[in-house]
Amino acid sequence: MRDVAALAKVSIKTVSRVVNGESGVSPRLMRRVLAASERLSYQHNLTASNLRRSDGRSATIGVVLEDLANPFASALHRSIEDVAVKRGVLVLAGSSDEDEERERKLVSAFASRRVDGLIIQPSSHDHSYLLAERRARTAIVFVDRPPAFFDADTVLTDNAAGVRRGIRHLLGHGHRRIGYLGDMHTISTAAERHRGYVEELASQRVELDDGLVRLDLRGIEKSEAAATELLRLSHPPTALFTGQNLITIGAFRALRRMGLHRRVALIGFDDILLADLLEPGITVIAQDPAAIGRAAAQVLFRRLDGDRAPSEHQIVLTKLIIRGSGEIAP
């Protein structure tokens, strides 16, 4: 900036004014500054600017997701990015891998870089460590799962309601023995989904058989094994409900391997690319990650714009997508 000022024969403050598009610079000087910064290919230093600025905004936000490579997270990330770029804000992202410490480390690394806001899909079970960020006026929004011991805006899926819808669908087709395969019970969404299963059975007065429930399954293999086990019972389930993406795939594999894919019904939580091309197509309760990301980014920026209203808790609805596997009769 000093060099540009020297070349344009103006003060460095005038260059600053031009760069920031402030009014009150004569067209003549403006042209000279523009020409000079063009010639020196001047690049504005946003970190220095951020340091000096009174509002201290870095035009950067941080996003913590469970795993950037998984389709749910990357769709969320992308829709956050879309909202952010429109405001000239850039997105720092990291994967927590369902690890409390990694989550905290990421947040701390973001804080060091003075992000204006944070969007977190929590892995940890105590978010009081975020009080320091809150004090520093960092906007914080939680997505997919609620925070613990911390009050903040949230954008969540109606997990329990979604599952109940799916179970109701199976019951409607005449099933009475419905197996349930779920993720780690420590993950709040997994707990919610399991709750939906239990509640819907109860409300329809169908007896809950704990022998048909397998929780704490992580990944395709574990799920395939658990599904196989259930289907080998002497009195096996006539339908399966799977509480997550990979679990659905594992269960489908098991059904296929045992040649039961046309005899045992299956509904999965979370949509899967290509699920419509399988035989049979997999009926799912689909979430809308793009809508979640968009909503989260929008609240975040409203907060950054000064909205001081009490915490807001948005629920994004799920959708039942019928493709065949959920419509098999017992």
Next chain:
Amino acid sequence: MRDVAALAKVSIKTVSRVVNGESGVSPRLMRRVLAASERLSYQHNLTASNLRRSDGRSATIGVVLEDLANPFASALHRSIEDVAVKRGVLVLAGSSDEDEERERKLVSAFASRRVDGLIIQPSSHDHSYLLAERRARTAIVFVDRPPAFFDADTVLTDNAAGVRRGIRHLLGHGHRRIGYLGDMHTISTAAERHRGYVEELASQRVELDDGLVRLDLRGIEKSEAAATELLRLSHPPTALFTGQNLITIGAFRALRRMGLHRRVALIGFDDILLADLLEPGITVIAQDPAAIGRAAAQVLFRRLDGDRAPSEHQIVLTKLIIRGSGEIAP
């Protein structure tokens, strides 16, 4: 930092030394400083540090991908992140959506924030605009596609060789009329893949029928339509090779809809989640996005560590995964 210094009754420089883990601070003062910064929950300001530091490193890199939400890009992103976090480096990412201007804008936004390095999956066809960044000693690595008018490290897939392998596989099963469905010819990987098709046919002295080739297909629908067209020809192809992810899905849809999925062979470029569970499983030439990302991040950091050797051009190999669709005889 000033407050911490005051509370610990030391100079601010001593605090700086402790925060940066520099040697030569007596254990006594060290303890006092640590206690004070704990009590004030001091957060190191990396932007100010970056500004003052002699090496000017921000411990942040920028990644430009075509679309963060697509599985290839997000796998790449994730593996870059893994290499970066190990070094305490954070990743800024953005989607270019195959748009030259967006790519340039993202790079410029990254440059404003003084990223130490850039990893780019190029959408633009002239990268001379990056000369300014190069002058600023920003490390630059291109992934998936080569840069134009610019010399830099690259990590690419052996596109042509991969396709040739696939075509050879089909020829080996007796096919002589192999249709080709490809992406925009302006995308260099798409051009390379098409070249592989043409070359392999030529080298095996199989006549190329341009009526079996459809290029510039974007997305599932376009591909499905094009595949349908080919299969309705009076003298239709007995096998299809599809040059990209979504194109493969589109073609498979067409085959299924026409009931030809057990009669016409199909090999696709790029693996697809669940491809093994389809009927038939889709044989693919699989890329390894994680390996590409890892390699790219590793070169980048080697450059940042001072490696001044001439540009390096790595090729990541593809793998033929046999699942059934590619082994159908004519």
Next chain:
DNA sequence: TTGTCTTTTGACAACGTTGTCACTTAAAGG
């Protein structure tokens, strides 16, 4: 004890900006 050397510590400037405020110049009014 003194002198020499080593270790620890702190004062100060600087990084590249922008906020504040005072100064200069031009335009308008009498």
Next chain:
DNA sequence: CCTTTAAGTGACAACGTTGTCAAAAGACAA
């Protein structure tokens, strides 16, 4: 013509750090 007002411009300090260098404090030998 001078006075008043508005618009344009620049000098300087400050943002939160770290590099430089000199001073203070300890350690050790003579």
